[in-house]
Amino acid sequence: MPREERNRGALSRIASKALSSVGALTAVGAATAAAAFIETRAFVLHEVTVPVLDPGTLDDGQDAFTVLHISDLHMLAGQRLKQNWVAGLDALEPDLVVNTGDNLGEEQAVPAVLRALGPLLRRPGVFIFGSNDYYAPHPVNPFNYLLGKRNKPSDVDLPWRGMRAAFVEHGWEDATHRRVDFATAGVKLAVGGVDDPHLDRDDYAALGGAPNPEADLAIGLSHSPEPRVLDEFAADGYQLMMSGHTHGGQLCLPGGRAIVTNCGIDHSRVSGLSRWSERMWLHVTNGLGTSKYVPFRTFCRPSATVLRIVERSS
Template identity: 65%
Template sequence: MSNTLLRTVLSTTAAITVAGLSTLALAYRETHKFEVKQVTVPLLEPGTFEDPEEESFHILHISDLHMLDRQKHKQKWVAALSDLDFDLVINTGDNLGEDKGVPGVLRALDPLLNRPGVFVFGSNDYFAPRPVNPFIYLLGKKRTPSKVELPWRGMRAAFVERGWHDATHQHVDFSIEPRHDSLYVRHHKFNVAIAGVDDPHHELDDFRRIAGGPNPDADIAIGLSHSPEPHVLDQFAAEGYQLVLSGHTHGGQLCLPGSRAIVTNCGLDRSRVQGLSRWSERMWLHVTNGLGNSKYVPFRIFCRPSATLIHIVERGQDVEIYENI
């Protein structure tokens, strides 16, 4: 090989290496650029509120923390979500990223646990992640969880002790009192009916245990499923639920420009991998980008981690979506 050709090969290789490392560095930094999104969903019967132009019911949807104990910045950011104006926290699972993650989860959620809350778990609450080639993710192949059990029972006990409801394979019905100490005034006591399933991505769901439909006296009926698998969504829709909340997809995590997902890591189609979409004539689906990622795939591309503030309003009002607030 001539010296000129050798220099050309070496220069090209170096350029490709630098470009690759730069891309990985940017993708790693994206995992720390947290966002809060907002959506407005018209679900309620007209006349629910005294003044529908001023009143709504606010849900903070969080998911997929995949918390490591050392992630202090994420813990502080999540804790600061308590400064937002909301009535209810819904957590759709995959809180843990390692066996030492519970203290970090509780530090992050501590102020949120003072608010009414409901949760279901995902498989990464139960079992630790395992090393994986990041590019295997792009093939959309289902990955078997490890057999290393995580300390989810203690985390669940802490959630329940602070007042959050576990909706896994059970109905949760409760009322939330009017709020006058917030940026908005809600005069109406709000009746909520929620039911959830265990993680269907690994066949842990058993919808028969919550069959029968939601409480007909509730103002709103919400279904929870960590992974938005179509067969579960169809079951919730058939039972009369108005909204299903899920996580799991990380919004696609490694996306094309415009946050266009390459894969969903579940049975959901790519157009619904993040944000709000119609699932049926009477049911909406919201899938959050989530706030973390596996420690073995510490990258995000065109898909920043996020939580969502969901404004539930009366039917007849417009659907609104704000990418960041």
């Protein structure tokens, strides 16, 4: 066989192998993306126990005060599966519902959010808002997220005022820069919250001091768990801090190991329950949604959490 033909044959085989490799990589990438998209619909309910109440606080026969923590719905109008799953959480009969923001994923989503939360709005609840209650999502440079750089919010305002009015009309308390005191299920609550620190909208001084000392449980709320804000709540004696925002890292390594937190807390606190100080617990939920421009999750299923608040050991 002439040398020229042998060279052409070798080049043809190399090209064929290269195309096969590219095809295999493309198939793997497509399968990974499909799995990551499917995971956004694989909702899960977590349960944690928080021993913060003084002995004797709970009524006889009451083993825990239950708090349902939901956050980061990033709801789209057509996400019926998510709406039905969230509405079904009412069957848990929580004593209190806490919503730490980022309910909206687009301008048309307020009816969908109210459809999802409808049964829960009939229960005692408190809420604060996050950046994606105020401003619509928009395409951003994903490398900024990986590098820990903050993306500017979009110029599109979301209809948060109408959503807030519906929450309040149904009886939920807006804890944004307010201290709210009330009792439910035999437990006296003091709840204080700040606006989203991720947008530098927080003003802790507006709370006007420490929580009511007569309360059985003092809960602080902040959409983004920024350390400077957590320290302020802890210093004033709040016992439990509740936040969202992190999505648990969203695109995680196996075992749920977060690559980024999208805020100032360390990776070990990106989701779940942890100690922030000697007196204050921190619960960060990884949330129930994603931006519609990044509809993927890996090793980080969307979730809500039931916190069982129990008495400390004597």
